[in-house]
Amino acid sequence: MIKRISSIIIFIFMLNLVSTAYAKEIKVVISVDKTVVEAGSHFRMTIGVQGAFDTEVPQITPPENFILMYGPSVSTQTSIVNNVVAIFRGFTYSFSPTETGIFELGPATLEYKGKVYTSNSVKIEVVKRTPFEGDVDADTERSKRIDINKRIFVELETDKKEAYIYEQIVESFKLFFQKGLPIDDLDYVAASTKSFLAEKLGEERRYEEVRDGILYNVIELRTALFPLVSGNIEIPPAKFNCNIIIRHQGYSNSIFDEFSGRGGQKYPVERSTDSVKLKIKPLPESDKPDNFAGTVGRFTMDVLAKPTEVKVGDPITLSINIRGKGNIQTIGEPVLAPGDEKDFKIYPAETDTTITDRGDGIKGEKLFSKVVEPQHENIDMIPAISFSYFDPELEKYMTITHNPIPIVVEHSEVEIPIRFSLEDAEKVKGQVKILTKDILPIMSDLYSFKNQGFAIYNRPLFLAFIFLTPILVVIACVYVQRHRELLQTDVGYARKRRALSRAKKQLSNARRLVQLDNPSEFYSTLAKTVMEHIADKLNLAPASITSDNISGILENRGVSHDVIKELKECLESCDYGRFSASQHSKDQMVRTLDTAEEFIMHLEKQL
Amino acid sequence: MRQTNILIFFILCLAFLCEGRVLAEALTRDSGADTFFRANKEYSAGQKAIAEKREQEAVEKFEHAVQLYEKLLGSGFINGQIYYNLGNAYYRLGMSGKAIIYYRRAEKLLPRDADIKANINLLKRDFEDKATIRQLPEILKIVSFWYFFLNLNEITSITIYMYLALMVSILSFVFIRVQWLKNIIIIFASCLLVLVISLGIKAYSQHSIERGVVIADESKIRYGPGEEYEPKFEIHEGAEVRIEEKKDRWYKVYVYVDVEDLRDDEDKKEVEFRIGWIPEAEVGKI
Numbered sequence: 034m035i036k037r038i039s040s041i042i043i044f045i046f047m048l049n050l051v052s053t054a055y056a057k058e059i060k061v062v063i064s065v066d067k068t069v070v071e072a073g074s075h076f077r078m079t080i081g082v083q084g085a086f087d088t089e090v091p092q093i094t095p096p097e098n099f100i101l102m103y104g105p106s107v108s109t110q111t112s113i114v115n116n117v118v119a120i121f122r123g124f125t126y127s128f129s130p131t132e133t134g135i136f137e138l139g140p141a142t143l144e145y146k147g148k149v150y151t152s153n154s155v156k157i158e159v160v161k162r163t164p165f166e167g168d169v170d171a172d173t174e175r176s177k178r179i180d181i182n183k184r185i186f187v188e189l190e191t192d193k194k195e196a197y198i199y200e201q202i203v204e205s206f207k208l209f210f211q212k213g214l215p216i217d218d219l220d221y222v223a224a225s226t227k228s229f230l231a232e233k234l235g236e237e238r239r240y241e242e243v244r245d246g247i248l249y250n251v252i253e254l255r256t257a258l259f260p261l262v263s264g265n266i267e268i269p270p271a272k273f274n275c276n277i278i279i280r281h282q283g284y285s286n287s288i289f290d291e292f293s294g295r296g297g298q299k300y301p302v303e304r305s306t307d308s309v310k311l312k313i314k315p316l317p318e319s320d321k322p323d324n325f326a327g328t329v330g331r332f333t334m335d336v337l338a339k340p341t342e343v344k345v346g347d348p349i350t351l352s353i354n355i356r357g358k359g360n361i362q363t364i365g366e367p368v369l370a371p372g373d374e375k376d377f378k379i380y381p382a383e384t385d386t387t388i389t390d391r392g393d394g395i396k397g398e399k400l401f402s403k404v405v406e407p408q409h410e411n412i413d414m415i416p417a418i419s420f421s422y423f424d425p426e427l428e429k430y431m432t433i434t435h436n437p438i439p440i441v442v443e444h445s446e447v448e449i450p451i452r453f454s455l456e457d458a459e460k461v462k463g464q465v466k467i468l469t470k471d472i473l474p475i476m477s478d479l480y481s482f483k484n485q486g487f488a489i490y491n492r493p494l495f496l497a498f499i500f501l502t503p504i505l506v507v508i509a510c511v512y513v514q515r516h517r518e519l520l521q522t523d524v525g526y527a528r529k530r531r532a533l534s535r536a537k538k539q540l541s542n543a544r545r546l547v548q549l550d551n552p553s554e555f556y557s558t559l560a561k562t563v564m565e566h567i568a569d570k571l572n573l574a575p576a577s578i579t580s581d582n583i584s585g586i587l588e589n590r591g592v593s594h595d596v597i598k599e600l601k602e603c604l605e606s607c608d609y610g611r612f613s614a615s616q617h618s619k620d621q622m623v624r625t626l627d628t629a630e631e632f633i634m635h636l637e638k639q640l
Numbered sequence: 641m642r643q644t645n646i647l648i649f650f651i652l653c654l655a656f657l658c659e660g661r662v663l664a665e666a667l668t669r670d671s672g673a674d675t676f677f678r679a680n681k682e683y684s685a686g687q688k689a690i691a692e693k694r695e696q697e698a699v700e701k702f703e704h705a706v707q708l709y710e711k712l713l714g715s716g717f718i719n720g721q722i723y724y725n726l727g728n729a730y731y732r733l734g735m736s737g738k739a740i741i742y743y744r745r746a747e748k749l750l751p752r753d754a755d756i757k758a759n760i761n762l763l764k765r766d767f768e769d770k771a772t773i774r775q776l777p778e779i780l781k782i783v784s785f786w787y788f789f790l791n792l793n794e795i796t797s798i799t800i801y802m803y804l805a806l807m808v809s810i811l812s813f814v815f816i817r818v819q820w821l822k823n824i825i826i827i828f829a830s831c832l833l834v835l836v837i838s839l840g841i842k843a844y845s846q847h848s849i850e851r852g853v854v855i856a857d858e859s860k861i862r863y864g865p866g867e868e869y870e871p872k873f874e875i876h877e878g879a880e881v882r883i884e885e886k887k888d889r890w891y892k893v894y895v896y897v898d899v900e901d902l903r904d905d906e907d908k909k910e911v912e913f914r915i916g917w918i919p920e921a922e923v924g925k926i
Contacts, residue, residue: 472762473755474687475728476721477680479673485749486718490796490843499800503807510814 061152064248155246189306199329222272330359367420525572532569556610679708720749737855767878769897861916865890
């Protein structure tokens, strides 16, 4: 089903194309790839039929000494530009002339739907063939140059040679290059237009054109020029640069015979146009309207006033639209017919320019939005609005006048502000004189209004606190950090610092053993605690301290005899408790424990 | 846990104290701003009266404005704007000497304000005695811009912040021994040194050196503290002096005005010559 619908759509589309093509005029054109041919070499001739694709082969009778090498080879091209379908059907033949001379090829005739169409004819010059050997003939080089110039060239032209100042002139730059000639890197240097206001006209145009029997592709760039001065003005030549891509093949008669594909070597080509001379006439002085502001072209004017019922002093917007062909940018402001100055307060107009068409010249519109304020209720219309321009085609000044617009103005309660005259502004300017010298005004910045009487520098206690506290904190931190470092790095220091806490822990264990009534274990733990505590305090190995040498070691470290005596008593009690077989009471154990605690506390003070 | 509670308690107490101080200051400020606003209104009314040639009314308005400004200052609310406006009001009442006193006070609190300088310059142009206070070289003002750009309180605050920043840097260095911290410590220490020196100089120049302005139309500088001493020369309202000593009701002053008979090449003599005694009532302290 879908396939069927698609087929119908395609059929309708094709039918539409055909009908469009039929609507066009049939045109038959003969073109050749070269007009100067060496005898024995080949050239191509194409009979192009424009406007139909279902034609028969056009009839042509070539000269007798032209040998048909192949043909016709049929090609069809369809292009859609601006919704216009263009159909081109080409019938290409290749001939090889055998004799020198000038021959006329064509015209070709085509019979289509009962009508006979005749083409142009092309003259072919057959020259003698250049031999392979021998010196390079200067004429051959010249012919090559002629050939190159024929294959690619540029033209600069204007639509008129004579115009009025500010009148629109369309300048066209055309690049002709033979169809199929591979060119790249196109660079167009526009002609200098110092004495003109230039405005680009649309996009480039591309089409085909036959010149002297050769079919060319044409690229056209157009510019609208508005002359700013009168007199004889010359538009200097425009320049064009591009590269021709040449694919190298062995020996060839002509350099352009090598043009047959892409990716070859690039040969730069530079072309320049001829200059164009223009005669620019000044605008006639006679019959020049007073309100003429230099607008040249052909224009129409629409005026809209909104609102038309207002109170005194309320604004009315006048939308004045000037539309037409010419330089839209420079359209002067239309003027209101002179009336009583006190009737309206008139504000300068705001403008908005729109170019609507850049096809065959600049066309567009300029909208003037003007605000007027009626100043009293006796006004019943806005004065007539007139606009003058010079029509270069009619060669006379034209004035469009819009009739006065009726309005209703009601009384307003609001007072209209006094309008100051600008006459005073015309006073002579000069150096300003100081009239009086006076002090500067008072300050009243409540944001920064605060009591500045609190002098920080005058508060010794506050300053002492502020300055001393951080120092104390820093000292404390230094002490703590040093302590931490010593605990990590100095074993002796670490043992000494931890000795008391360790001893206390072991003493509490011993106290627990008293509660368990385990004398042997108690005395053993107590003796070990005391000896280890001394070893920790003196940073000695526990094994190096015995009951025999302990007194000497402590004496050497300056421990008092009383403390040493306490130690001895404690150790003796421990030895007695550990090694005697007699029973030990809890009281004895507690006393020994107390003695050990006292010894440790005393030793803590002395070491 | 216990330590945390103590810390929280301490922070709350501190916050309470700060909040209390801020609230008290806000209340004082509101009432001060109200008086200030009324005084400004009176001044503006006086200004308007002058423009409308109602001179008697203008004088009354300015006097009332002065009363309000003085009342505000008397309540302990000190602000550069009050001093400046009071200077303006005194000027309008024709007391240029007093105006200079208050402009100078305002200048101490608002050292960046161009209006104060402009008014002082304007008044000085009309004074009878030509002032000879030596202007410091411009380059010195640029190099030590903070000294001229900041008031004493601002320099003190910045010094405190700089000191705290230095302490924090040192504290950080105790725990993190990195070279860049050492560089920061050196920078902070250098800045602190400069600030402390600036603070010292500024505090000395503002508090240890007493300055005054002659408020009488004309005043005789005498050789000694009493009418029995011969007058040395005569100075006029607006002349600025440095007060060096007080005896009974007389000030021993060094005058900053051009004295006719001084010889430029004998500095010592010039100094001696500029010193004299002036009645206390004829000088207003800045």
